[in-house]
Amino acid sequence: MAQKHEASDSAVRRLPRYYRLLQELERNGQNHTSSRELGKRLDMTPSQIRQDLSCFGCHGQQGCGYAVTELRENIERVMGLEQPLSAILIGAGSLGKVVSENVHFEQRGFRLIGIFDIKPELIGKTLAGLAITPMHHLESFCAAHHPAAAVLCLPKESAQAEAEKLVALGVRGIWNFSHCDIVVEQAEVVTVHLDDSLMTLSYKMHNQT
Amino acid sequence: MAQKHEASDSAVRRLPRYYRLLQELERNGQNHTSSRELGKRLDMTPSQIRQDLSCFGCHGQQGCGYAVTELRENIERVMGLEQPLSAILIGAGSLGKVVSENVHFEQRGFRLIGIFDIKPELIGKTLAGLAITPMHHLESFCAAHHPAAAVLCLPKESAQAEAEKLVALGVRGIWNFSHCDIVVEQAEVVTVHLDDSLMTLSYKMHNQT
């Protein structure tokens, strides 16, 4: 069950792709699969699939391959989806709105429990079923509910300072949409630079074969 | 000027980070930098910085380092930002709205020239300064304006079919926000799975030190 070797960064980044594919196989009613099939679908070698799965403690059966549902459940467990973490969203502008309404937090290991904004005109409106709360309630809210993570949808000028404040209030993870990099001690930060992948597309198209 | 060796995938993925940092140095009025400084800022070794830049045909000067503006311009050229490509956006729902209004296409090598949606109630409204156009005008629009790229903000059910249609109409690149993978011949596809990075955050937080 436990992981054999420390999972490499690249393997961790592949986890969501495994997960998505397994969900699809499951929806199609498929009970078993093999490293060969997974490799074909994900454009990877069967060897790599077996290495990855084995290092995450997922095991198949010689001759028969992997049980789809069991494998999907194992990957959920490895990613921590079975113990959802509470999260708050900071910034209820257009970006915060789309994130709160389009991201399936519950299916990704999180539970959104609060949304905050500084603008008075947004207070009281709801987003994703949660009332938008004034920023100055943040401290007491954190003291009461101890959110594990925060989603930052702020202008880049205020993101770093807000991140530091949140960490001081006990937040251990930040999903950062604020168009800037953030550095904090004692917390995991994942920054989403949407634009980066658009530049990558530009590069690829200009170097297209 | 030309690239020495074929640029590795990982180096290409680092290009946007170089670009962002150089823009910042430039804004701060800094004229020169070194692989040492860039490395420190990006948490990379000076060696790697020099390898990357050299393989993109960006050169410095022994003893003095790199000229910031020249380097930024070179990277723009490598990424193709100097020859913007025309793009259309398909799907003007909440996701399409945020993408059209929050992404700086012009600064990322693209020019948004049309927005399409199938819903009658959206037709005529504007987004990012462009009137939303009915989907059945797509074909004649493409014949007239030859957009190079398309941004897909569609439900996942229709994304693959729409992508194929677009490629048949001459589109050579697709920036896909449709929560599904897409496979097409003859076009570059960059798919954005927002959720993936949230799962990565979950993994990291559950394996936090």
Added chain:
DNA sequence: TAGATTGTTAATCGATTAACAATC
């Protein structure tokens, strides 16, 4: 049993880092 497929070790490959001569 024969065929299929895993789990794991060894071999290969590629990317990162170190080292250093060239030179501003």
Added chain:
DNA sequence: TAGATTGTTAATCGATTAACAATC
């Protein structure tokens, strides 16, 4: 000139792939 820093080659490291015994 002396100090700094590049560009590039060689060494190292880690990730991917191949191979194959184990076994369902």
